Amino acid sequence: MKKALLLAFGIVFCALVTEGQQGAVVTGHRPDGLRFTENKGQWDQKVLYRAEVPHGNVLLEKNDFYFFLYSPTDLAQIHHPGGHGNVTVHGHAFKEEFVGANTNPVMNGELAYSDYANYYHGNNPAHWASGARIYQKVHYQELYDGIDLLVYNRANEQMKYDLVVKPGADASKIKIHYNGVSKVKIDNEALQISTSVGDIIEQKPYAYQDVNGERKEVKCNFALSHGQVCFQFPDGYDNAYALVIDPTIVFASYTGATADNWGYSATYDKQGSLFLGGYVNATPPFGTTYPTTTGAFQITWAGGTGGANGGNGSGIGYACDMGITKFTPDGSTLVYSTYLGGSDNETPNSLVVDAQDNLIVYGVTYSSDYPTTSGAFATSYTGAGDIVVTKFNSAGTALIGSTYVGGSGSDGINYDAQEFTSGNLKRNYGDQNRGEVNVDDAGNIFVVSCTVSTDFPVTNGCFQNTSGGGQDGIVF
Numbered sequence: 001m002k003k004a005l006l007l008a009f010g011i012v013f014c015a016l017v018t019e020g021q022q023g024a025v026v027t028g029h030r031p032d033g034l035r036f037t038e039n040k041g042q043w044d045q046k047v048l049y050r051a052e053v054p055h056g057n058v059l060l061e062k063n064d065f066y067f068f069l070y071s072p073t074d075l076a077q078i079h080h081p082g083g084h085g086n087v088t089v090h091g092h093a094f095k096e097e098f099v100g101a102n103t104n105p106v107m108n109g110e111l112a113y114s115d116y117a118n119y120y121h122g123n124n125p126a127h128w129a130s131g132a133r134i135y136q137k138v139h140y141q142e143l144y145d146g147i148d149l150l151v152y153n154r155a156n157e158q159m160k161y162d163l164v165v166k167p168g169a170d171a172s173k174i175k176i177h178y179n180g181v182s183k184v185k186i187d188n189e190a191l192q193i194s195t196s197v198g199d200i201i202e203q204k205p206y207a208y209q210d211v212n213g214e215r216k217e218v219k220c221n222f223a224l225s226h227g228q229v230c231f232q233f234p235d236g237y238d239n240a241y242a243l244v245i246d247p248t249i250v251f252a253s254y255t256g257a258t259a260d261n262w263g264y265s266a267t268y269d270k271q272g273s274l275f276l277g278g279y280v281n282a283t284p285p286f287g288t289t290y291p292t293t294t295g296a297f298q299i300t301w302a303g304g305t306g307g308a309n310g311g312n313g314s315g316i317g318y319a320c321d322m323g324i325t326k327f328t329p330d331g332s333t334l335v336y337s338t339y340l341g342g343s344d345n346e347t348p349n350s351l352v353v354d355a356q357d358n359l360i361v362y363g364v365t366y367s368s369d370y371p372t373t374s375g376a377f378a379t380s381y382t383g384a385g386d387i388v389v390t391k392f393n394s395a396g397t398a399l400i401g402s403t404y405v406g407g408s409g410s411d412g413i414n415y416d417a418q419e420f421t422s423g424n425l426k427r428n429y430g431d432q433n434r435g436e437v438n439v440d441d442a443g444n445i446f447v448v449s450c451t452v453s454t455d456f457p458v459t460n461g462c463f464q465n466t467s468g469g470g471q472d473g474i475v476f
Contacts, residue, residue, distance in 0.1 A: 033153040036060065036138050038109055040129035042119035044290035048107050049138050049151075053159065055197075056091070059290075060138055060151060062105060064097040064179075065161075068291050071197045090298055092195040093291040094180035098143060099228055100173060105143045109135030111152075115334035118396050121321070122342050123369040123379075130338075130397035144173045165243070176229040180294025184224065191222050191229065196296040207245040209237060220245050261323065264433060267351040267359075272329035275359055277348035280323035280339070322348040322363055326396060336396040342367025346388070349412065349449075350437045357394040362437035362447050364388065364412040365404070376403035378457075387412040387449055389437070405476065407453025414450055414471065448475050 036049040043050060049060040056069035070091040077087045118130040140149035146169025151161040165171045178184050182194040191202035207220035223232045237243050263278040291297070321341030327334060340346065344367040352360050365388045368381040386406030393400055405411070414432045435449035451474050454467040464472075 033136075034058075034159050035113060035134045035153065036109060036136070036151070037117055037134045038132050040132045041127060042121065042129040042132065047290065049109065049135070051153075051159070058159070060107070062103065062107070063101045063143075064095045065151075066093065066095050066291070066294075068093050069195070069197055088298060090197060090296075092180070092197045092296050094178060094195060094294050097177045097179050098149075099175040099177050101143050102145070105149075106141040108139050108141070109133060109137070110139055111136035113334075116336050116397075118336055118338035120338060120340045120371045120390075120399060122367075123371055125371075128371065128399075131395075145169060147171075147174065162244070167239070171231070171243075174230060175225075177227065178229070184227070184229070186222050186224060189221065205231065205245045207233070207237075207243060209241045209243050211238065211241050218243055262430075264348050264430060265351045267353055269353040269357045270355075271357075273335065274327040274329070274331060275351050275353065276323075276325045276327070277351045277361060277363075278323050279320035279345075279347050281320055320345050320347070322346045322361065324348065324351075324359070324361065324392075324396070326359070338392075338396055340371065340390060341365065342369040342371070344368070346370070347433055349433045349435050352437050352439055354439045354443050355441070356443070358400060359392045359394075359396065360437055360439065360445055361390045361392070362387070362435060362449070363390075364433070370404065371399060371402055372404065373399050373402045376401060378404040378406075380404065382406050382408050382453075384408060384453075385410045385413055387435075387447070387451075389445060389447060391445070405447075405457065407451060407456040409451065409453035409455075411451040411453055411456065411474075412449045446475070448473065450474060 034051045034053065036051045038049055039045070039047050043059075046061050047059045047066075048062065051058050051060075053067075053069075055072055055075065056067065059066040059068065068091070070089055074087060074089045113134045113136065116134060117132045118128075119132070120128050137150060137152035140151070143149040143163075146166040148164040148166070149161060150164065151159070153159065163171075163174055165174075178193055182196065183192075184194075185192050189204040193200040193202070202222070205220045205222065207218040209216050209218055218233060218237045219235050221232045221234065223230050231245065233243075261278055261280045263276060265277040267275045269275070321339045323337070324340055325334065325337040340348070340361065342365060344365070346363055346365045346367065348361050348363040350362045354360065364385055365381070366385050370381065370386075370388055371390070372379040381404060386404045388402065388404055390402040391400040392398070412433075412435055414434045435447065438446045440446070450471050452471050456467070456472075456474060457476075458465045
């Protein structure tokens, strides 16, 4: 009986080590290795799956892997900016293209993790995505005629991909082109791929066959032909048995994320599940932006609303979204993790869970396109920073309600733009993010916060319906 022919090879990313993660928000990274998240409309339609790798991402498309990587030196300055001023983050995007592959192979995720990701970005529900499954493996069926591709995870951020050549298929059809790199060469039987942010090494492929219970090594080499990479088997192999070419994509050891993540609030439900809220960096290169060209590129950090004083008056030094994550009661497993925000900065100041296990988030936004729901109290941004209140369903897969609450001045932040310390109460990290959310037994939501808006919405007959001047407390 003939067996399939299996080809597997990998990449070593050299000298790429990031700085440690700050804060406690987890948004897709877990210590059990790479995780492939399906695209349910939150990214460009060409991306079928996406995984975080050290210093960037890998995007799985129909016929290629799209690597999106950044300079570790620049990232270190972002995490520890003292004395650096504005930092320019250099990066490199390139594609590993399977030349001549079928244009529409069937792609399926396999071995799903128990948790899932949700994306509530902007105020257009068509671009929201919930329940995006995360997998250990992605299977390309018939990448070439008679040849499948398996992409999967190993511990310690290792990514493997195997080419499975079925009986009667032609392994010589497999050709790989690196589009957007500076140079590709074979050095000491390894493949060296040069980019503007460092060299990448594909180690000499190790091949073997299992024949009658005995593992036999098969000689296999890289070869370059007209700028394309292929495989050579100088001594041949027995095509009645599977052939495995089995190096691994090995990334340098690292901890944390490529972007800053700062913890802001936490709460729990009646089962003891843990909810974390913080801000996560969402601006390119660390957000969901899809690279449109391959090759070297450059992104100037500290533009937009980042910087030491927060360009929008927020006092937030980094452009960010909220990140909301739910863990099981023992903290061992993610239940869900989600972005929440618009095109400007957001912070989640307080969290609470009601009797139906719905999570309620009180925070502040500077986005005119923050996600709101139909019929909400206010669906338009009034400017200078508004309070937001958002209620998730118990699974985190939908918004029950989401609204702005604010006036024309700054709401929800104890912040004085004229003071370096950002307000009289700010002495330590996060002190300006005052306020609290709570619920009663009937599920009514209560928020206490502060405002400098003289037109903050008030109700008839309330205790005080005009501003007392400066910054006032508010209760609603």
